[in-house]
Amino acid sequence: MNFPFYIARRYLVSKKTHNIINIISGISLGGVMICTMALIIVMSVFGGFEKLVISLFNAFNPDILITVKEGKTFDSKLLPEDRIRKVPGVRYLTEVIEENALVRYKEKQYIATIKGVGEDYTKISGLDTMMSEGKFILQKGDQDFAVLGYGVAYYIGANLEDYANPVSIYVPRRNAGFTGGFENAFNNDVIFPSGFFSVQQDFDVKYVILPLRFVRKLLEYDREITGLEIGIAKGADVGQIQQQITRLAGNKFTVKNRFEQQALLYKIMKSEKWAIFLILTFILIIATFNVIGSLSMLILDKKRDIAVLQCLGASQKKVKRIFLAEGLLITSIGAITGLILGAVICFLQMKFGFVKLGSANSTFVVDAYPVHMQAFDFVIVFFTVMLISFLATWYPVYNIKKIETHILNQRF
16 A cells, blocks of 8 residues: 555544644535535536526527528529538428517507518427417418517417407618608518527517518519528437538628527626636635645644654655655545535436425426536536645645754654
C-alpha cells in the first residue's frame, strides 16, 4: 500500500489529541459535500429547463430553415427543391410565407404574423400536439381554416363556437397607396378558426397559421415564398445534411438548423447556467477555507509524528504527501458523497416532482421543476471541486517546512 496514503487514512479515522480538529474536519467534509450537491442540483435543473424550452421551440421551428439573404421574399423556383428532397435524411419539405397582418374579430383587432404553410407542415413542426383548444385543421376540401396562437386568440376574443362571425385578416395591397381609402389600400379575407395552439409566449402572441393557398391569394403572390422548411429523418446527421443543402441552395440563401434559428435564446440560457455555476463555485472556495484550517491544525497536532517520521528516514517530500493525501481524502469523500446525494435528489424530483413551480392553478407548462442530469455536468463539477480542494490543501502543506523549523528549534 502507498505509504503516504496509508498514514493519511489512519489520520483521517483516528482520534486526534484535540477534538476540535475532528469537528473542523467534519465541517470541511460537510461543506464540500453540500456545495457539490448544490452544484449538481442547480446544473441539472438548468439542464431540465433547457431541454424543456428546446422541446417547446422544436414544436414550432423546423429542423432546417432556408431563407434568402437579401430581401424578404424569393421565387420558389430559385431553390432546387427536387434535388433537396433527394438528400439522404430529408423527409419533408414545405414552402412558407410569413407576413405581418391585422387580425380582426368583431370589434377587436390585433397585429399578428400570418404564416402560410403547406400540407406537410405538421409532420415537420409537431404543432398539432400543442393545441390548447380545438384541432389543428387548416384545410377540409375547399374550406380553409386558421389556427391561432393562444395569445392572439385572447387579445381578439376569438371563439371557436361562433359560426356567425369569422376572423378577418387585412394585409397591405401590393403597389397600392392610401389615396383610394382603406378598402382600396388593403386586401382582406375572412376565415374561421379551427383551434388555438400554445407553445411559448413568443409564438402564442405572434402567429396565426393559415393554409399556403389562402395566404398566396391574400397577398397576391404567385411563386413567391419567404422560406422553405425542412424535416429531417430521426437519427440523421443534421450537420451533414445542412452542409449538403447549403451547397445546393447557393450563396444567395441562408440555411439554419434549430439552434441557429434561436441562437440568442440558447446563448442566454448557457450564459445563465454558467453564471450560476461560477457563483456556486465561489461559495465552494469559501467552504474550502475550512480545509486549510483543519489541515493546519492537524499538522500542528502531529508535529511529534513528523519528527518521528523524519528520524525513521522519511523525507520532507514524503511528509508533505501524507498531509496532501489527508486533505484530498477529506475533499474527495465530500465531493463523491455530494455527487451521489445530488443525483438521488435529482432522480426523486424527476420521478415524483416534489418541488413545484407554482400553485395547483398555475399556468406553467410543467407542474414541477424539470431536471435533466448530464454526465458532463458530473464530470465538470467533480474536477472543479477537486481542483479547488487541491489548491486549498496545497497551501498548509507547503508551509510544513516552517513547522519543522519550529520543531527543531524546540529540540524535540
